[in-house]
Amino acid sequence: MNIKGIFKSVRFPFMVAFVLIVLFSGCAPKIKINMLQPAQYHEASLTKTIAVLPFSGPDGKAFAAELEGVLAGIGIDDHRFFTLVDRATLDKTISEMQLSQSGLVDQKTAAKLGRLIGAQGIYTGIVAQNSCNDSRYFEKRSTCVQYEKRRDKDGNIYQGACINWRHYNVHCTKRTAIFAVSPKLVDVSTGKILYSRNLSATAESSGCDDTKPVQSEHVLIEKAKEAVKRDFRRDIAPYYVTREIKLLDSNESIESPEAKDKLKRGLEYANKGRMDNACELWGEARNLAGNSYALLYNLGVCAESRGDIDAALLLYRQADKKLGKPDDDISLALSRASEAVKNKNKLKEQLGGK
Structure with a gap:
């Protein structure tokens, strides 16, 4: 993929869907926008060809296989994010090196194994806790x-x-499950640890003899594992978050009746989930009422929803300047858009490595 194509792939995922929710402030609806965020651990996200060794600890081998499934299942815009070394090749090499299938290996050995199988990074780890009380x-x-x-x-x-x-x-009975694991990613070329974190989660259930029974140990352990896997997923690859964004309905600084009508009708379209029509109407209204901070702000939301974060930030700044005083919604939009602009370069690098 060329650089231009990479940039487009970064820009578009800032928003893949917007969904109107049934919360209102006055007449102005709120919409939800799915925005792509960079991985929490940048270096781990750049290591694309990987292998997962068996973890040590209780059921470590089984959980390593689950993490392998998480890594294999990560996709951004229908593109697989990581390439995993074939399991048969990995097992054969582990056997040839006479390594344990159920224990942690040191960084030097992990790096050597990675070079033999053509991986850029090797995940190892320890399951520290896997129990119910x-x-x-x-x-x-x-x-x-x-x-x-x-x-x-x-x-x-x-x-x-x-x-x-x-x-x-x-x-x-109150039953508490706890699952704790310490995954580690080793750079094959240098032996350096690119990612290391202690992840843990608990799950609880209570039940009495005369009511519903307490949930089984298996169910609770699986819940705790799922929470750990969600944290791991966000650590090592880009992920989507849902932002709830309020639209503005103020007629302040709008003298044209036609512009007022277009602002109102745009909100009605937004209320029905038709942001395409809403944005078109607000664009027309802006030509008639360029001093309206509400129109500038709403057009900023339009830009943000289509992934044009630079345009969104500019429009939010213009809305802030036109209003001339602090506004919570505009301040939140400025903060959100500024963060997205900073994240854009990280996302470009993380997505461009494929």
């Missing part, structure tokens, strides 16, 4: 054992309030 407790219950008997005006007996309660305790 139960704690017992009681909860109080009450049940009525005698009700007042009452008569209506016709002499019919009916049940009144409770006049005798029985109080008792029930046995309950």
Whole structure:
């Protein structure tokens, strides 16, 4: 892919979908925009051809296979982000080097193995915790054992309030699962550690004898593992976050009735999820009311939603200048767009390595 093509692939993913939500401030809707963020660990994201060795610790080999699945499944705009060394090739080389299939190897050995299999980086690691603990407790219950008997005006007996309660305790269990792992990425060419982090998560469930049962150890461990894998995924590759963005509906500085109408109709389209029509109307309204901070801001949201973050930042700055005083929504937009501009170069490098 050439540099121009790479830049386009970086620019577009800032937004892949916008979804109107049913929250309103006055008449102005809010939209949700999916924005691509750079990996938390830049060097790890640049190491594209990788292999995952068996981890040490309880069920370490199985979890290493799960991480391998996470890495293999990462795709940005239908392009696979990482290339994994074939598992058969890796296992054969491990066997030839007489390495353990269930233990951690040192950095030097990992680098040597990586060179033999053609990998740029090797993941190793330790599963430090993989367990569940139960704690017992009681909860109080009450049940009525005698009700007042009452008569209506016709002499019919009916049940009144409770006049005798029985109080008792029930046995309950609180189950807590914890999963902790320390993955590490070794650069094959230098032996340098590019990524190392202690990841952990817990999952809890409670149940009593007279209600729903406590969740199984397997279910809770899997929940904790999923949380750890989500953190790992964000560490080593670009990922999407959803931003909720408010639109503005102020008529301030708009004298033209036609411009006011276009602002209003644009918000109505946005309210129905039709940002394409909304942005077109606001662009037309801006030609009639160039001093409207609301129109400038909304057009900034349009630019942000189509991935043109530089144009969005410029429009937000213009809106801020036209208003001439602090505004929470504009300040938030300026901060968000400034962050996205800074992230753009990282994203370009991370995506351009494919």
